[in-house]
Amino acid sequence: MVSSRLFRPAARLASSRLATPLRPAFAQSACAQSALRARGYASEGGVKEVTVRDALNEALAEELELNQKTFILGEEVAQYNGAYKVTRGLLDRFGPKRVIDTPITEAGFTGLAVGAALAGLHPICEFMTFNFAMQSIDQIINSAAKTHYMSGGIQPCNITFRGPNGFAAGVAAQHSQDYSAWYGSIPGLKVVSPWSSEDAKGLLKAAIRDPNPVVVLENELMYGQAFPMSEAAQKNDFVLPIGKAKIERPGKDLTIVSLSRCVGQSLTAAAELKQKYGVDSEVINLRSVKPLDVETIIASLKKTGRLMVVESGYPMFGVSSEIMALAMEYGFDYLTAPAVRVTGAEVPTPYAVGLENMAFPQEDTIVSQAAKLLRV
Amino acid sequence: MLFRTAARQAAPLRRQAFSPLTRRSVTTDAASAHAENIPQEDDKPFTVRLSDESFETYEIDPPPYTLETTKKELKTMYNDMVSMRRMEMAADRLYKEKKIRGFCHLSTGQEAVAVGIEHAITRMDKVITAYRCHGFALMRGGTIRSIIGELLGRREGIAYGKGGSMHMFAENFYGGNGIVGAQVPVGAGLAFAQQYNEQPNTSIVLYGDGASNQGQVFEAFNMAKLWKLPVLFGCENNKYGMGTSAARSSALTEYYKRGQYIPGIKVNGMDVLATKAAVQYGKDYAISGNGPLVFEYVTYRYGGHSMSDPGTTYRSREEIQRMRSTNDPIAGLKQKMLEWGVTSEEELKSIDKAARAHVDAEVAEAEKMAAPDNTDRNLFEDIYVRGSEPKWMRGRTVDETFYY
Numbered sequence: 001m002v003s004s005r006l007f008r009p010a011a012r013l014a015s016s017r018l019a020t021p022l023r024p025a026f027a028q029s030a031c032a033q034s035a036l037r038a039r040g041y042a043s044e045g046g047v048k049e050v051t052v053r054d055a056l057n058e059a060l061a062e063e064l065e066l067n068q069k070t071f072i073l074g075e076e077v078a079q080y081n082g083a084y085k086v087t088r089g090l091l092d093r094f095g096p097k098r099v100i101d102t103p104i105t106e107a108g109f110t111g112l113a114v115g116a117a118l119a120g121l122h123p124i125c126e127f128m129t130f131n132f133a134m135q136s137i138d139q140i141i142n143s144a145a146k147t148h149y150m151s152g153g154i155q156p157c158n159i160t161f162r163g164p165n166g167f168a169a170g171v172a173a174q175h176s177q178d179y180s181a182w183y184g185s186i187p188g189l190k191v192v193s194p195w196s197s198e199d200a201k202g203l204l205k206a207a208i209r210d211p212n213p214v215v216v217l218e219n220e221l222m223y224g225q226a227f228p229m230s231e232a233a234q235k236n237d238f239v240l241p242i243g244k245a246k247i248e249r250p251g252k253d254l255t256i257v258s259l260s261r262c263v264g265q266s267l268t269a270a271a272e273l274k275q276k277y278g279v280d281s282e283v284i285n286l287r288s289v290k291p292l293d294v295e296t297i298i299a300s301l302k303k304t305g306r307l308m309v310v311e312s313g314y315p316m317f318g319v320s321s322e323i324m325a326l327a328m329e330y331g332f333d334y335l336t337a338p339a340v341r342v343t344g345a346e347v348p349t350p351y352a353v354g355l356e357n358m359a360f361p362q363e364d365t366i367v368s369q370a371a372k373l374l375r376v
Numbered sequence: 377m378l379f380r381t382a383a384r385q386a387a388p389l390r391r392q393a394f395s396p397l398t399r400r401s402v403t404t405d406a407a408s409a410h411a412e413n414i415p416q417e418d419d420k421p422f423t424v425r426l427s428d429e430s431f432e433t434y435e436i437d438p439p440p441y442t443l444e445t446t447k448k449e450l451k452t453m454y455n456d457m458v459s460m461r462r463m464e465m466a467a468d469r470l471y472k473e474k475k476i477r478g479f480c481h482l483s484t485g486q487e488a489v490a491v492g493i494e495h496a497i498t499r500m501d502k503v504i505t506a507y508r509c510h511g512f513a514l515m516r517g518g519t520i521r522s523i524i525g526e527l528l529g530r531r532e533g534i535a536y537g538k539g540g541s542m543h544m545f546a547e548n549f550y551g552g553n554g555i556v557g558a559q560v561p562v563g564a565g566l567a568f569a570q571q572y573n574e575q576p577n578t579s580i581v582l583y584g585d586g587a588s589n590q591g592q593v594f595e596a597f598n599m600a601k602l603w604k605l606p607v608l609f610g611c612e613n614n615k616y617g618m619g620t621s622a623a624r625s626s627a628l629t630e631y632y633k634r635g636q637y638i639p640g641i642k643v644n645g646m647d648v649l650a651t652k653a654a655v656q657y658g659k660d661y662a663i664s665g666n667g668p669l670v671f672e673y674v675t676y677r678y679g680g681h682s683m684s685d686p687g688t689t690y691r692s693r694e695e696i697q698r699m700r701s702t703n704d705p706i707a708g709l710k711q712k713m714l715e716w717g718v719t720s721e722e723e724l725k726s727i728d729k730a731a732r733a734h735v736d737a738e739v740a741e742a743e744k745m746a747a748p749d750n751t752d753r754n755l756f757e758d759i760y761v762r763g764s765e766p767k768w769m770r771g772r773t774v775d776e777t778f779y780y
Contacts, residue, residue, distance in 0.1 A: 075620075076620065101625075104557070104586045105590055172538070173539075174555055342773055344772065345769075347769065350538045351478070351526075351539055352538070353747070355754060359755065361772050
């Protein structure tokens with residue numbers, strides 16, 4: 001039995017991958033050590049301002065460069081340089097064999113990408129938005145996520161699904177949904193959701209290198225935002241571990257757990273809470289939805305005793321419901337007040353701006369909920 | 377089915393009478409029809425002879441190359457197209473002034489399709505389309521002020537400020553779908569209901585050349601044919617699905633043949649008269665129990681895919697300029713109307729002027745409309761049918777829970 005397992009293709013794939021230098025995804029040391037060379041317009045300590053869009057572009061370019069099995073396909077990714085210009089320049093650099101414009105046929109090209117992954121390639125499948133991935137969610141879940149298990153570990157599916165997810169301004173109900181909870185609930189998928197440029201680059205590279213199907217939930221409104229990027233993160237061996245959250249701001253009074261665009265809103269709210277009430281909030285950027293870094297959340301909760309979750313998805317059966325349930329299961333004794341959440345409202349996104357504002361968390365929503373929780 | 381073999385040989389007598397036997401393709405000339413002996417009276421019918429390059433067909437006889445019309449109808453068509461274009465130009469301006477948010481897809485250049493269809497059907501027939509829907513909303517009875525009001529996110533907008541540019545609805549107009557291709561099976565469902573209710577009506581289902589490859593389009597074709605649904609599928613082929621030309625997205629760009637087992641008609645979608653003739657013919661075919669047809673309206677969009685797309689990176693400026701200057705549906709109809717003596721230069725000018733004044737007034741009214749009050753009642757209304765709502769819906773926080 002043992003030997004037969006060894007001869008399974010999956011086992012062979014895994015061992016061959018280990019033999020190549022292509023899989024340092026979980027080796028944190030690789031990025032920490034080699035901070036020798038700074039590129040571009042280096043300011044203090046080699047830190048550079050990079051937009052999320054460029055960080056994603058860099059991650060894609062580096063992985064396409066490193067791994068011939070990797071290719072990207074999706075609508076308008078090649079000649080048009082991406083609907084949101086994330087894939088800008090990739091066609092010129094890597095050619096039409098590896099940067100592929102598909103017809104507008106989500107179910108079809110997602111299935112095709114999954115097939116290519118089953119056959120040993122490492123596709124990166126871009127959705128113009130995850131709202132359109134609803135057309136092909138069957139392929140993502142039934143064909144990609146479940147196959148490794150259904151085959152008893154014989155058949156891996158190394159594929160990355162990426163694209164903008166969640167809130168985008170003024171595009172109404174069919175183009176604004178947050179799917180974190182949908183994908184986060186599926187065993188067999190890994191799900192990451194970057195906020196900053198370092199997140200974007202490190203998580204996307206980790207997703208591409210991970211041997212499983214990984215869903216990368218970006219946000220359109222973040223693409224144009226610039227963040228400082230450390231020298232280490234500018235290197236082509238920079239990856240972030242999937243399943244590890246980041247404490248963006250340490251604090252002792254309140255734990256705010258958030259993801260994606262809401263991390264920035266939470267940080268602004270935390271600054272306001274400090275200034276207004278002298279409250280020290282600890283802001284945790286989840287980075288990864290599945291696996292979820294329960295340890296970091298509970299460790300923080302142990303310190304602060306109070307928990308608030310901020311996300312833009314629907315409240316019912318969502319990311320925040322899950323985190324609050326986990327806090328109950330693992331951290332009940334540390335809670336000094338009932339945990340609270342700020343989420344998207346339970347409504348299809350309206351078009352009119354005033355109503356739209358009421359449908360998603362705003363900074364003042366976060367501040368006032370925190371103040372209420374803390375009784376300040 | 378009836379037409380398949382015998383008819384194809386016998387039918388195009390008229391075509392042969394006019395032109396050599398070489399293989400032709402459908403023209404996009406918007407001024408290719410002929411008419412003479414125009415009556416004095418505004419509402420007395422006369423016959424227009426369409427160009428023999430107006431249609432190409434697949435497994436079906438071509439529509440008649442003649443069309444009965446009146447001076448009044450031609451003027452109405454002209455007015456409709458001018459108003460539609462003026463409305464889209466207003467939307468363009470308002471978007472650039474940042475008064476319209478999000479996505480905004482304009483149909484400038486494609487007016488003859490929406491207008492031609494509407495003049496071939498009745499208000500009892502049903503229409504569904506994708507997100508390039510302002511013109512169809514107008515033709516289906518939406519007012520300009522309600523359409524522009526919606527774009528501005530106003531309470532008196534056609535969808536009360538909830539839907540925006542992509543989601544407009546009116547009686548027997550079912551949107552305004554933002555998901556590429558999703559409206560096609562939904563449209564087959566509209567026809568299913570017409571058949572179920574034994575109504576002598578058809579459903580017009582529109583999608584772009586980009587959407588034509590979606591799997592569900594073919595799933596809808598199959599059911600429609602299987603159950604002989606009175607549906608006219610119609611690909612508005614404006615040559616580009618976003619920035620991807622038809623040839624780069626579609627293995628077969630003869631979209632009217634893509635129903636395989638469904639007959640198809642390719643029509644000059646720049647010519648409002650040819651469009652009307654084809655749809656009228658298709659409607660008769662469909663409601664006579666023959667089942668669906670697949671139309672291809674050959675058209676062209678002057679602008680980008682949406683306001684954020686300049687529309688010049690994947691096609692040449694010359695191409696756009698050429699279509700605008702030589703194939704424009706409005707200029708084409710205008711030329712014919714003058715040529716036939718349907719109207720005078722002065723009368724056309726007064727139609728133009730009146731249409732412009734009307735649109736401008738409507739836009740001004742729309743700009744005066746109030747935005748919805750930012751109340752939770754406005755936010756949560758209409759998620760469910762009134763009176764059937766759950767007791768409550770949750771807001772962003774537990775305190776914001778809304779009780780109906």
